[in-house]
Amino acid sequence: MLGSSAEDYLKNIYKLLLEREHVTPSLLAERLRVSPAAVTKMLRRLQELKLVNYVRSQELSLTPSGEKVALEVIRHHRLLEVYLMQALGYTWDEVDREAERLEHHISEEFEDRIDALLGHPTHDPHGDPIPTRDGKIAPMANGTLAQLLPGQAATIRRVSDGDPEMLRYLGRMGLYPNTPVRMVELEPFGGPLRVEVAGVDLAIGRELAGNVFVTVTEEDPS
Numbered sequence: 001m002l003g004s005s006a007e008d009y010l011k012n013i014y015k016l017l018l019e020r021e022h023v024t025p026s027l028l029a030e031r032l033r034v035s036p037a038a039v040t041k042m043l044r045r046l047q048e049l050k051l052v053n054y055v056r057s058q059e060l061s062l063t064p065s066g067e068k069v070a071l072e073v074i075r076h077h078r079l080l081e082v083y084l085m086q087a088l089g090y091t092w093d094e095v096d097r098e099a100e101r102l103e104h105h106i107s108e109e110f111e112d113r114i115d116a117l118l119g120h121p122t123h124d125p126h127g128d129p130i131p132t133r134d135g136k137i138a139p140m141a142n143g144t145l146a147q148l149l150p151g152q153a154a155t156i157r158r159v160s161d162g163d164p165e166m167l168r169y170l171g172r173m174g175l176y177p178n179t180p181v182r183m184v185e186l187e188p189f190g191g192p193l194r195v196e197v198a199g200v201d202l203a204i205g206r207e208l209a210g211n212v213f214v215t216v217t218e219e220d221p222s
Contacts, residue, residue, distance in 0.1 A: 002049075004104035007073045008032070009042050010051060013060055014070035018140070023060045071131040076111060077103040078124035078131075083114045085125050092125040092176075093167035126167075127158025127177030127213070143216070146193065146209035148183035154214035155180055166211065173202055175212055 012031050016023045029039040043060070046052040051066035062070060080099035084090040090098060112133075115121075122138065123129055129138040141157035148154055156179045159170055174197050175181070184194040184201060192203040 002069065006042065006046060006051075007069060007104055009039075009046060010062065010066050010070040011073045011077075013052065013062055014067060014074070017061070025054075025057060025060065028060065068135050071135045071137060073103055074137075075131040075133075076106055078128060079111060079114055079118070079121070080106070081124045081126075082118050082121045082130075086118060091168075092161075092171065093164040095125060096161050097164070123158075123177065124161075125177075126161040127156070128161070141213045141215050143214055144210045145181065145183075145195065145204070145212040145214050146206050148181075148193075148195075148214065148216070150183050150185055152216055153180065153182045154216045156212055156214050158213045160211040166208065169208075170212070173204070174198055174200075180217070181214065 009028070009032070013023060013028060016027060016031060020027070025039045025043060026036060028043075029036050032039070040056070043052060043054045046066065047054045050063055051069065053061045053063060077099045080102050081095040084095045084098055085092060115133075121130060127141075129140060131137040143154075145154070145156070156175060156177050158177055159167070159175065161167065170176075179197065182196040184196050186193055190206065192205050193209050195202055195204055195209075
């Protein structure tokens with residue numbers, strides 16, 4: 001049995017590889033908030049288990065076996081988030097931390113039961129795709145609200161889930177996955193964006209808008 005720490009390493013390597021072209025041990029140490037020595041020790045173990053490809057201080061990648069483990073942990077986590085929100089009344093800013101505690105400890109039978117109970121959801125409360133039982137995962141939207149041009153309409157697909165306070169703020173503005181939005185105006189000199197959500201104009205900082213991922217649904221006819 002790998003243990004929760006090793007699974008966390010694999011999960012975070014997988015996520016970093018989605019975000020960046022190159023992933024190094026130092027970047028992984030920063031993400032996990034652990035020492036470089038601790039990362040080196042764990043990576044050597046994971047390499048011996050043929051779960052990662054690792055050469056000291058060089059780029060990291062997952063082997064097919066390592067990716068399979070990472071996707072299984074991610075599946076547990078995201079199914080748990082949906083379960084916590086729909087069945088137990090947690091809010092979307094609370095589920096990530098709770099699922100983090102539970103993801104390593106549920107059985108495959110429990111996973112299958114909550115999946116069936118929830119009607120086989122495809123995405124978690126933040127819009128991230130849930131891997132299938134056989135390790136397939138849908139592509140994620142990577143264009144952001146900050147990249148829209150005036151007049152463009154879009155649909156929110158997912159939001160970054162690492163900051164509960166940010167999620168509470170986005171929730172108060174109604175910026176949930178599957179919500180239609182339209183870019184109204186880009187204030188000059190790095191100023192805020194004005195977007196229309198449910199008929200209401202909102203001012204949103206550019207950094208915050210960079211954490212809201214969308215797909216364009218309509219171009220400005222002009």
